[in-house]
Amino acid sequence: MFFNIYFLFSFSLLFRLLEVENHTLTISIQKINSEKGKMMFAIYDSEKNYMNEKKAFATQIANIKNGKATIQFNQLKTGKYAFVYFHDKNNDNKLNTNLLGIPTEKYGFSNKASGTFGPPAFQKSSFLINKNIEILIDL
Numbered sequence: 001m002f003f004n005i006y007f008l009f010s011f012s013l014l015f016r017l018l019e020v021e022n023h024t025l026t027i028s029i030q031k032i033n034s035e036k037g038k039m040m041f042a043i044y045d046s047e048k049n050y051m052n053e054k055k056a057f058a059t060q061i062a063n064i065k066n067g068k069a070t071i072q073f074n075q076l077k078t079g080k081y082a083f084v085y086f087h088d089k090n091n092d093n094k095l096n097t098n099l100l101g102i103p104t105e106k107y108g109f110s111n112k113a114s115g116t117f118g119p120p121a122f123q124k125s126s127f128l129i130n131k132n133i134e135i136l137i138d139l
Helices: 002-018
Strands: 022-030 038-044 058-063 068-077 079-088 107-109 127-129 133-138
Touching (some): 022 038, 068 079
Antiparallel strands (some): 038 079, 079 107, 079 127
């Protein structure tokens, strides 16, 4: 009897140690001044992949309703992440720029980070996810 209880306790402890926690990141963009188009989101899980849209950890598209767009990234393991978003006002699936390369559609980065002559560094826009997180952003 004692052996069975010990075995069950050991097995449950081992199972708990092997269990990987997954977290959810919810991002809500509000005060969007036009409901034309959609909001585009990308999340990156490393500096190596940062700002390479083909290597984004995940991407999402959200419709705009009542000046607000909300998405969720699920199944995120504990670690550092950074995200970027933009209002694709003309539905062409890209961030439009002028002749100088300056974006003409509203955009932003996690941590409200900004860069000089380009996107901010991963360290500047990254943050730790170790629990469920909800972020509210005014566009």
